[in-house]
Amino acid sequence: MGTAILPPVCFTSLETNLFKVITLTLAVAGAVSSAHADEGQWQPHQLPQLKSELKRIGITIPAEKLADLSKHPLNTMVSLGGCSASFVSNSGLAVTNHHCAYKAIQRNSTAEKNYISEGFLARTKAEELPAGPDAHMYITDKVENVTDQVLKGLTAGMSGRARHEQVENRIKALIADCEQDKAYRCSVPSFHRGLEYYRIRQMMIRDVRLVYAPSDKIGNFGGEVDNFEWPRHTGDYSFLRAYVGKDGRPADPSAENIPYQSKDFLVVSAQGLKNGDPILLAGYPGRTSRYKLPAEIRFARDRSYPAKVAESKADIAVIQAASEGNKTAEVRYASVVKGINNGLKKTEGLLAGFARKDLAAIKDGQDADFRAWYKQHGDNKALLSELDAVIASDMALSEQETAWTIIHTGEMLKSARTLYRVAIESEKPDVERHADYQQRELSFIAGRLNRLEQSYLPNVDQARFTAALQRYNKLPEQAHPPGLDALLPAPESVVSLYQQSQLGNTATRLGWLNKNRAAFDASDDAFIRLAIKLHEIDMALENQRKEVDGNLERIIPQYMQAVIAWKKSIGKPVYPDANSTLRVTYGTVAPYTPRDGISKGPFTTVEGILEKDTGKAPFEAPVNLLASIKDKHYGIFKDKVLNSVPVNFLSTADTTGGNSGSAVLNKNGELVGLNFDSTYESITKDWYFDSAITRAIHVDIRYMLWVMSEVDHADNVLKEMTIKYPAK
Template sequence: MKKIILSLITAILLVPTTVKADEGMWFLMFIERLNHRDMQKMGLQLTSEEIYSINHSSIKDAIVQFNGGCTAEIISNQGLVLTNHHCGYDAIAEVSTPKDNYLRDGFWAKDKKAEIKPNSLYVRFFVRMDDVSKRILSKVTDSMSEAEREKAINQEIAKIQKENDEGGKYTVSVRPFFQGNEYYYFVYQDYKDVRLVGTPPESIGKFGGDTDNWEWPRHTGDFSMFRVYADKDGNPAEYSTENVPLKPKHHLPISLKGVQENDFAMILGYPGRTNRWMPAGGIEQNVKFAYPAWVEGSKTGMDAMKVHMDKSDQVRLNYASKYASVANYWKNRQGMIDALTKFKTADTKQKEEAEFNKWANKAENKQKYGAVVETINKYYKATNEKSRHDNYLISILRNSSLAGGPASLGNGIAAYAKENDAKKAEMLPRLQAAIEGVYEGFYLPLERDVLIAELNLYAAKAGYKLDPFVEGLAKENNNNFTKFVDEAIAESVFATKEKAEAFLKNPNPDALKNDKLYLLSSSILATYRSKPEEVAKLENDYQKSFRLLVEGLRESKLNKIKYPDANSTLRLTYGKVRSLPADKRNDAKINNYTTLQGTIKKYKPNDQEFDLPKKLIELNEKKDFGQYADKKGYMPVNFLTDNDITGGNSGSPVLNGKGELIGVAFDGNIEAMAGDVIFDSKLQRTINVDIRYVLFIIDKYAGAKHIIDEMTIAK
């Protein structure tokens, strides 16, 4: 342990400390040296050991990654978990039926026995991390190709994982940072018995829908609640009625004090992906080629889905999560296009790269860095059109189960048919599970229309080198795939779950040779996975040059970023409650919070996005807010901070200087959509659910005070 601590201290001392206090997604192991003093000046009252400790309980023990894509926090000594409604959306939809529609009506377990277990849901606790940069980079040389480099690194990663997983007790992940110039390992423990405790109805949890998504002012109760269960000894276990609520090492106390402008705010979570080292050429490619195709492909799929979702509650339930995910990124990518264009982010990067190029071509730097910018620009110029094509193609695969499913199932069943009985017995459960996965919630009329619409769009707009199978069909059918898709569905063994299961029972690989859905799916996947030799060579040179660009920018100090890009590892960001300029759409006195009265003003009866439950309106009319009202009398709903977050931070706890929970992060403002590439301290805002609104909904609206009673509340 002493060796580990000494290595950490050495690494910390080597890193400069100058940085804007509200910018950065920081490793917890570095906060003592890099951030603690700044945080104290802003209002932090905790020691760094109280935030991150390897040997003692600390705040990090209450932060979990939720189902691989969001963040959540433990808020009671009985394993109660709080996250966003949109993070729990898939699980809530899974356990809902048209009769018991928990998405529409909400759900509150009256006791622990009534809590519901979704099929696949887990939380991941962070145990510890360490720097293994020297160890891994000692295995590579400058003469290696990127493929050789990757192989050597992966071999060492496998050793590190085995050394630290304690025989499978832990999950160990070794991740690259600063474009492969540093490496750290992370140790996690996963709990798979996670049950639904409570959720408000969509009219609260998703109030504002797609219209308000990424917008401020916001009035959304975006939260849901779950519970982690363990065996009697507190260890992870598969679902069992014998399991008991987890007794966590730490749970977050909750503050009812509320927030004011300039209050300290700290967020811990698992931000998914930022690209703040992205070259100018990459930004230009996204803005002009990749993202427009992504936006158009997403909207095409959404429109086709919505026609059928509006006609059937069951179809809407089955596709609710998929539609919400597509819609979220559709608006996000359009916001990225607008923000990156408006603020000329590529121009800013080009200026930085021009300065770097001058430095790189000095005599002492030229051999290593001289060709870096030229190589990077050459790559983007050669792949711009391909990036547009690929995003149209990905839209087919992302939005249509009939695009990728038939090939993966067909190949699996064909391999199964050739095996002996013993091997078949081993393979059969996996294939059955794969069929379940492809056809879960599957509605053929919707899938048909999505596939037709996406193929029509791809053939008309993708350009570059179209998938050869699709290109041939487009010429035959004048870019209208309706006839082909209808014929393919009528004949294919993959048109429905029942047909796929029948094919598995009596597999005939020769039948795949004439199965049009299988042939289409196979060709699309082959095109998606293909990498022409000239592109592979360009990519190899680009990867090396990008790594050198980041190394050189740090060495030359031309880029001041001292924290690594987000990559779904636990980070801390700190800032303050901070308003935006006054907005007449917000009834709040200061434009850093919203109220329940403002929510009511948006109310539109029977509207899919802006309807509200009658009881909520009545509670507002009576001012029946209980202990959760602000001291000025209003019921708070959402508030703003200037924390540096991104996707994956959804559900992250917002903490005050004492480490008490004051809110739950759930969104960002669309004006700052360039934030994943370049941080703007004037525009960047995090939108949070006020914890008082969360408790008000649980207690006064849902009448679930027994859930409140297990929390630790600081008044």
């Protein structure tokens, strides 16, 4: 299928006033009060519009305070760049999920000293371990609307690529201005699919250390079998600490650094929750697709998701076969496999959800209603046909991009391509470089290249690359990027590439970051030679993507502005899709009925661990934990209603990937749990929020505190936190 290039169209009043829409969007948010549902991943500045909803469920924190980034509780929230966390002391101690700290745990583990299975506890700050060169904490302190600066003056006659590059250049300029103080990392993400842009400033802490993580027999109890399932009995928590220079500013990792003095921190409440209690949840959700069209749902359901499942399963099988009997390989690839498995189960859950409820048909009905409304109220009569065409071009290109991704399954080709692109981009002034290869990105690139030392073995990587080439060769011809096939090595020749490359050596790999393009052109390293051969294909795909994205960025915002106006007219909530920025959601502790005759939730207890324990992974609990359960050493952590220690609980909060580690707060803003998962029936909430069955899964803070006190004796960590215990 070819890529459709749309002709320029005349701007309507919708697009001419695009940068003025924030007033409309905020006004629409106020309409949520009539919705009486817990749907929505809200930008902090929208929260004052939700006063009636927050009051309805019982939240006592004033909405204006809740919306203020400089005040408790939002000033305690932290992004880990893919997960969320929160400060729980004024000395930079942050709590997050076990699976969010998994790379740090795995990085410090060996076959002889395996902190994954044994757990880790630093009794003193001097014993805390480096989380790794790619571990960072981001603290959001400023958000400003820059829609005008990004969009004003764009003309109708621009090609998609020209438009996209103009937007990119403006965003780079806004970021460069924001990052004059090197303590900060700035970004300019779009909201409502390009309708609005906000510049977000975050303090970036570069020295992060592992403080405490329970054994994965607690932190990952149930493993992939229980992933996305309920009932659940997983103690998915860990503690990290942020370190800064002696001047209190972010600094590179150093033994001279001191703990970060956080402006505020969360008080931990062990007083517990009960069914029906309100909760708030704050964090950095990754991506949702609530405003996608029916055609985009069908593409995901019928093509892209099944392909992703097949690819993930194949890659996991290759890694496991190549690692069999090798303890070092099992440790080094533990985090890689865990990440692939998590994505696999989520994608399988999405497909199961699509099969259980025809979301495309639901969206068909909504789309028909919208189009009927737009026919009466819309200004640009050509908008919907243009929208359909640009969505089709996006889907066509994505199949070739998927094929391109498959051939980069191995780390050596991926590293070589990254290094070569750095050399090419470094020849340009920094402002003219691709955003991913500007000077500000080089330390992150170096961190990823460095980390391979703990997650790479030549024989495993060779097996992955060989199998990936074999899978690529079986793809339909139309999915192959033009010209690529002739440049790829035959699967049987892969072994020679590894024999003729030194990129597997960390020092050699990092050394290439400082070399110019001429050095690459003169190199006889097999993977560098392959990366050079593939560069033109890479650029062709990138330029096609710019053309398609530029057309999307022109058409989709017009569509979204119309959707917002339509939703306002029918009293529906309006919030932007998740995009890894700070959001607040709310809900209540609640059970659910996944199917007729079955009711689940909302709490599990430690007795369930006894019932599930088999003595073998993934249902192997630590011996001392089992003994404490059998002896009922529950102390003050026993819930009087449950007559046991609660482990996990459900809520109606609207969450997604990236919310892992998000703080779950009670009505007073005190920490009562950590978000870590969703029920299997909820996975399709990325596309459609169904309040009847959508449930988030949280670790109950009482279980965390009980394990820390009774099992792991993490007394120093407990002492550092401020904890409100229940009355005796």
